[in-house]
Amino acid sequence: MKKVLHLNLYRKYFDQILKGEKTTEYREVTPYWSKRLEGRDYDAIQFRNGYAKVAPVMIVEFKGVNIDNDVQGARYAIELGNILETKNVI
Numbered sequence: 001m002k003k004v005l006h007l008n009l010y011r012k013y014f015d016q017i018l019k020g021e022k023t024t025e026y027r028e029v030t031p032y033w034s035k036r037l038e039g040r041d042y043d044a045i046q047f048r049n050g051y052a053k054v055a056p057v058m059i060v061e062f063k064g065v066n067i068d069n070d071v072q073g074a075r076y077a078i079e080l081g082n083i084l085e086t087k088n089v090i
Contacts, residue, residue, distance in 0.1 A: 002043040002044055003040075003041065003042045003043050003044075004042065004043065004044050004045070004046050004059070005036070005037075005040075005042045005044070005045045005046070005062060005078075006045075006046045006048070007025065007045060007046070007047055007048070008047075008048050008049070008050070008051070009025075009047050009048070009049055010049070011049050011050075013025070014047060014049040014056065014058065017047060017058065017060065017080060017083075018058060018083065018086070018089065022080075023079070023080050024077050024078065024079055024080065025045075025047075025077075025078040025080060026068070026075045026076065026077055026078070027075060027076045027078065028073075028075055028076075029067065029073075029074040029075055029076060033076055037065050037076050037078070038065075042062040043061075043062060044059050044060060044061060044062050044084060045059070045060045045061075045062050045078070045080065046058075046059050047059075047060060054088050055088065056086075056087070056088045056089045056090070057086070057087040057088060057089075058083055058085070058086045058087075058089065059083070059084045059085040059086075060080050060081060060082070060083050060084065061080065061081025061082045061083075061084055062078070062079075062080075062081065063079035063080060063081045064078075064079050065077065065078050065079065066079070
């Protein structure tokens with residue numbers, strides 16, 4: 001059984017990943033995200049745009065996570081692979 005990380009995205013970022021323009025998803029370094037990301041190994045990420053029953057969904061290969069330090073501070077950089085599946089995408 002695959003381990004899947006579930007994340008919600010704004011439409012803008014969902015579309016960028018779908019088009020292959022965005023290959024890294026970022027999350028702040030907080031206790032919430034640390035618990036979900038550090039020391040865990042996922043097979044895929046399920047991105048969802050919204051909370052509706054028929055919201056667009058995309059399953060993307062999980063390539064790993066690193067901590068990225070830049071001018072915005074520390075944040076998790078989740079590396080994305082190939083798109084494995086899409087549902088309800090317009």
